[in-house]
Amino acid sequence: MIEGVGLSKNYVSEYNRKMLTHAVKDVDIRIDNGETLALIGESGCGKSTLGRMLLNLIPPSQGEVLFEGNCLTKMRGAELRAIRWKFQIVSQHPDSALNPRWTVADSILEPFRIHGKITGGRDQKQELERLIDLVGLEPGQAARYPHQLSGGELQRAVIARAIALDPAFIVCDEPTSMLDVSIQASIIRLLQARQKEIGCGCLFITHDIQLAKIMGDRIAVMLGGQIIEEGKRILDHPVHPFTQKIVSPGLNETAPDLIPACECSNHACSFLTSCPSRIPRCNIYPEMQVCGDRRIRCHLVS
Numbered sequence: 001m002i003e004g005v006g007l008s009k010n011y012v013s014e015y016n017r018k019m020l021t022h023a024v025k026d027v028d029i030r031i032d033n034g035e036t037l038a039l040i041g042e043s044g045c046g047k048s049t050l051g052r053m054l055l056n057l058i059p060p061s062q063g064e065v066l067f068e069g070n071c072l073t074k075m076r077g078a079e080l081r082a083i084r085w086k087f088q089i090v091s092q093h094p095d096s097a098l099n100p101r102w103t104v105a106d107s108i109l110e111p112f113r114i115h116g117k118i119t120g121g122r123d124q125k126q127e128l129e130r131l132i133d134l135v136g137l138e139p140g141q142a143a144r145y146p147h148q149l150s151g152g153e154l155q156r157a158v159i160a161r162a163i164a165l166d167p168a169f170i171v172c173d174e175p176t177s178m179l180d181v182s183i184q185a186s187i188i189r190l191l192q193a194r195q196k197e198i199g200c201g202c203l204f205i206t207h208d209i210q211l212a213k214i215m216g217d218r219i220a221v222m223l224g225g226q227i228i229e230e231g232k233r234i235l236d237h238p239v240h241p242f243t244q245k246i247v248s249p250g251l252n253e254t255a256p257d258l259i260p261a262c263e264c265s266n267h268a269c270s271f272l273t274s275c276p277s278r279i280p281r282c283n284i285y286p287e288m289q290v291c292g293d294r295r296i297r298c299h300l301v302s
């Protein structure tokens with residue numbers, strides 16, 4: 001199980017060190033073994049930053065990441081190296097995930113070499129064949145360089161590399177958004193089957209509501225760096241006005257007298273300026289509350 005507790009990330013501007021981007025603000029998140037949490041939200045709301053913090057790829061400004069109860073953010077050196085392979089990422093751009101000067105086979109086998117999990121050439125060949133077959137690539141494609149594969153083939157190679165060592169937790173950051181719909185479906189099926197087989201936890205980041213429903217055992221909606229609603233079927237029965245808006249975008253388009261952002265307090269709900277159901281209390285940020293089988297940050301449900 002992987003858990004983020006009170007996670008925040010502030011990026012400092014390179015031009016003005018006093019300017020901060022509060023990319024993620026005080027997020028609690030938990031993903032069990034074998035479970036997929038689909039994370040959905042508008043561009044720039046902090047999804048990738050949250051995923052990368054959970055993988056320990058970037059340090060949080062506040063909060064900590066726990067893996068099987070151990071604090072990942074405090075681990076250093078050999079202790080961290082020993083479990084590094086358990087965390088993997090499949091990102092939107094497969095071309096930047098593989099070394100362009102290496103063959104696909106070299107890239108797929110790299111995790112084994114780094115972690116000393118392969119002893120001889122025969123083992124390597126067997127592992128390579130197993131992985132290539134698993135992700136549905138042709139054996140001959142392993143000898144090619146990344147630029148000699150299509151986007152879909154390349155993404156399969158990235159997945160083969162990510163699942164090589166049976167990871168415990170994987171972040172899929174919009175893994176199919178650059179691909180055709182037909183190729184998307186086969187990649188998604190591949191990811192889903194493999195993830196359930198290995199029993200690893202998965203944070204599946206997407207903009208696509210339908211994909212979030214297909215992939216997510218649970219779904220979390222992010223807005224302005226925070227999770228504002230989370231639960232099992234929240235996209236079928238959205239309660240937070242922002243979740244309602246992303247599920248039915250046309251619904252509140254004509255809401256009257258939406259207030260300008262300059263009139264909101266700094267601590268207001270992130271959706272205040274556009275929320276058709278706002279009340280005066282929304283000028284103070286709502287705490288996360290448990291409401292039935294979901295968690296939600298909205299004064300309307302208190």
Ligand SMILES: Nc1ncnc2c1ncn2[C@@H]1O[C@H](COP(=O)(O)OP(=O)(O)OP(=O)(O)O)[C@@H](O)[C@H]1O
Nearest residue numbers: 011012021023041042043044045046047048049050
């Ligand atoms: N390295 C960085 N330095 C400064 N600001 C950053 C950095 N990475 C991200 N940000 C900012 O943090 C915010 C959140 O970015 P993030 O990439 O996490 O969003 P996202 O939800 O993944 O967006 P998208 O859906 O477009 O991928 C954005 O305002 C972004 O500009």
Ligand SMILES: [Mg+2]
Nearest residue numbers: 047048049173
């Ligand atoms: Mg992103």
